[in-house]
Amino acid sequence: MTPDTLNTPRGGEMVESDFLKQLAAVIRAEDSYGQWDGKTDADIMAEFIVTKEERREIPIIGDPDPDVMWRVSKFYDAIGLMIEKRTGCMASQMQKMSHEGFGRVVLIAGKLVVVSKHLRDIHRFGFESWEKLAEGGEKLIASAAETIDAHPAAARG
C-alpha cells in the first residue's frame, strides 16, 4: 500500500457525471422529511461502492438483503430516467429475481427492451469506485439509446 492509496477516500475521487447526479436525485426523492439534506451525494450513495476487499467479505448464501434489492432498483430507475432525458422514450423497469441472488432486470420503452441485464451474486451488487459506477451507468444509457435508434418504431409502439 502506497501513501497514495492510504489518502484516497473509499471509492476514489468523486467524478463529474450526469448519471451519478441522477442516481443521487432518485435516492433523495425518497427522503420525504429532508433528513439527508445535510449529506453529500457521496454520503447517500456510499452503499453503491463495494471495494474488492468488501466484496470478498459479503457472503452469497441465502436471499439477497432487501437493501441490496432496493439499490438495484434505484440504479435501474436512474438509468431509465437518463434514457428518457436523452431519447424522449420513457423506460420502465421489470425484474425477475430468484431466491439465490440470480436475476434479470429489463427496461422497456414502448415494445422495446432497451436494457436487459442478467445479474448474478446480487448480494454483492456495487461498484469499486465512483468512476466505475458512473461508467457502468453511462454505458447502459448509451447502449439503450443505440437500441432505440436501431428500432425507433418498436420503441414508440
Added chain:
Amino acid sequence: MTPDTLNTPRGGEMVESDFLKQLAAVIRAEDSYGQWDGKTDADIMAEFIVTKEERREIPIIGDPDPDVMWRVSKFYDAIGLMIEKRTGCMASQMQKMSHEGFGRVVLIAGKLVVVSKHLRDIHRFGFESWEKLAEGGEKLIASAAETIDAHPAAARG
C-alpha cells in the same frame, strides 16, 4: 335456470384448441410422478375456470394466493410456447406484481415485448368458460405474432 344450463358442465363444453392443449401440457410437465395420468385435461385445468358466481365470491383483499400466481405463470408460459411454435421466436416471461393484486406480465422475444398485459384483481384470475379461456389465449398469441411480423429485427435482436 333452464334444464339446459343445469346439464351444462362447469365452464361449458370443452373446445378443441391448440392453446388449451399446450396449457394442459405445461401443467402436466410439473407432474413428475404421473399422479395426474388418469385425469382429463379438463380436470387438471379446472381452476382456470372461474364462473361469474364464483368470481363474486372471491375476496380481492390481501395478497393473491400463491396458487393464483402459479396459474398466471402457467397461462403465460403456455402463451410463450405457442408463440415459439408459430413464429420460431422464443418468448420469455417477466412479471411485476404488487401486493394488492395489481401487476404486469410481459413476454419478451429478443429485444421485443410481444405480450404486455396489465393485470388487476389477480385474485380472480380465470375465465368463465373453456371457450373464453381458449379465445383469450389465441388472441394473445395472434397479437404477439403480428407484433413480431411488424418488428422482425427487434424480435431477433
